[in-house]
Amino acid sequence: MQHVAVVGGGIVGLAVAHELAAERGVSVTVLEKETGWAAHQTGHNSGVVHAGLYYKPGSHKAWMAVAGSRSMVRFARDNGVPVEVCGKLVVATEPEELPRLQVLAERAEANGVPAKRIDAAEAREYEPEVNCLAALRVETTGIVDYGAVCRALVRRLGDLGAELRAGTEVLGIRGRDGRVELATPDGVVRADALVNCAGLQSDRVARLAGLNPAARIVPFRGEYYELRPERRHLVRGLIYPVPDPSLPFLGVHLTRMIDGSVHAGPNAVLALRREGYRWRDVSARDLVEVARFPGSWRLARKYARTGVDEVLRSFSKQRFANSLARLVPAVRRDDLVRAEAGVRAQAMLPDGSLVDDFLFEMAPRQVHVLNAPSPAATASLEIARHVADRVVDQL
Template sequence: MTRYVVIGGGIVGLATAHRITQDRPDAQVTVIEKESGWGAHQTGHNSGVIHAGVYYKPGSLKARFARAGSVSMVRFCEENGIAHDVCGKLIVATSADELPRLEALHERSLANELPVRRIDAAEAREYEPNVATVGALHIASTGIVDYGQVCLKLAELLDKAGASLRTGTKVTGLRPDRGGVIVETTAGEFPADVLVNCAGLHADRIARLGGIDPPARIIPFRGEYYELTPEKRDLVKGLIYPVPDPQFPFLGVHLTKMIDGGVHAGPNAVLALAREGYSWGKVNVRDLAGTLAYPGLWQIARRHLRYGMTEVRRSLSKARFAESLARLVPAITEADLVKSSAGVRAQAVKPTGELVDDFLIVAKGPQVHVLNAPSPAATASLEIARHIVSTLPGAR
């Protein structure tokens, strides 16, 4: 019997463990999670979008897995009674100078074989009556879901399949053992013939414990959200995104109808002062020192200082945040926003300052390390899992 240990109880780790139990039913599977519950970090703090795969380079893992994942995630929800809604989304140009970028995005969407239509302002307002736009893209396969509920269902299925689910268990070391790995934790040692690292915000650190020299380091970026007040939720019917500026590394604040009926506004993107830094007041000296000592951070700062300062100002000013949203829906005012929870994106950055723009999975011997899995990883989680498990060493 082959012993598999998966580190990380977010959606990618749980999906991978679940896929192992499906494809290799004789396997012994253990999932190790340092928090007391599942999906506590990136999975539990995202906006719940089932992404179509619009933005990603054709042929990349992100493009392929998001497109396939938008189907497999919906199917999983249907089969397991998880609330979801394939509501579609609009990407809107708010001025004429954004139209060339919108057309480039349209061409990329077609290259990615997505159900996308270029529409004019009048048709856009048939979907979103309150939107400000001179032209838009409508992507039919985008949806919404609560990924926390997906995690709970995956954990339930794993338990039924006989997997060992270990929450409240922190990995402290890895050491080689007769062709496998001993996973040292605060709850004892776990022998693994095959190790899969899905530790998200700490994935590069786990890789180093395993003797891997990661080609990039995790830099944490906090994304802050507001919610529309209940009486203003009707201003948004589905999902409204701006046309992203390719000069900048993130998508810009947008409006997302949640599966519970609320409307999230955001996220922005500011450097977090801890890998789990969900507010300006959360500082981890070790995390911050490591971030500041990394050459890649300073290369990002040099290239995107103006953008970064704009994001900081927006973080510190509710009025600025509201102004950004009003570009999409002019009726939104500062008074319509209520502070919501933030998330932290685990973004892999090369020493040169380049953001790793695709999923990054590194395998060495009996170890597989998922070193970059930000959005759209939740959408693509079942496909990432399928890919990982197809490459794992076979049963002994």
């Protein structure tokens, strides 16, 4: 039986391992450097099953999110993971956002996502406290706990006889005698192929394996607040602003989580460490790497104004509350309590552009997932099928 080593025990790595073990008859070892699964992006996100309306038609993101929203809900239901298809509103609060709302409606249609344009009174039937001029209602958006999805994947992998090695960092990779060898603190793991799903470290793991990918990972921290329990009634489901097409993220939104809490965020500030969840988490190595990469300076120039606004909002709860009050005017500063932050792994090219789509790179006996930002949790089971096809080609 062929054997594949998967680096990274976030949702993408676990989904790939599951696809290989359950559907392709391959034996797998998953190597995760942290002592628990889903320790980074997968365990620190908004928990939204995206419908697929935002993404460029024909892109991996578009078709994998649309298919993934269905496969994720099915997987959760089949495995006893709580999931709710609650729908969402994208709201235009300023007249200049109305044409962008229309563009979004057209994009949704091109991607095959049912989205209905509604007026302010109709929007308030879904969300009585919302402020808007018009909105898009998307019924197929859902909520789930991706940590719980990972626990289900781990259970199934265990039943399939996979070797699950948390607390095992991959430190070196080389090809030998037509196989791949991965050096870990506990010895060498040998496999017929390797899949790199290392998220925030994916470019480094690719370099360990001898590749020289053009793109580098830039870590963007997303900070969250949550509404005090007694103010949760202000939000029934998911309320998003119309995204600014010149920016890579969706803008701070209000999200009901599957446990009933309501999260507000995330903003986007450059993290001073790849896995840096607070301002005081700083890594000299990570900062030097960012400073030496020409794309960083180009990116900084391009987004200087937005970057400053995001940093100011990071330090000012009042500014954060003001952004949320655009969507739901009843939200006040005192309603907000700090919640855990997350760090997004976003690939950037030397010209400073951010890689928009999911990015995969292949080498003999290797498949690397080099850009898997949102909606990769939603799309993880589809990414897994795509990657497994590439792996089988390599074996």
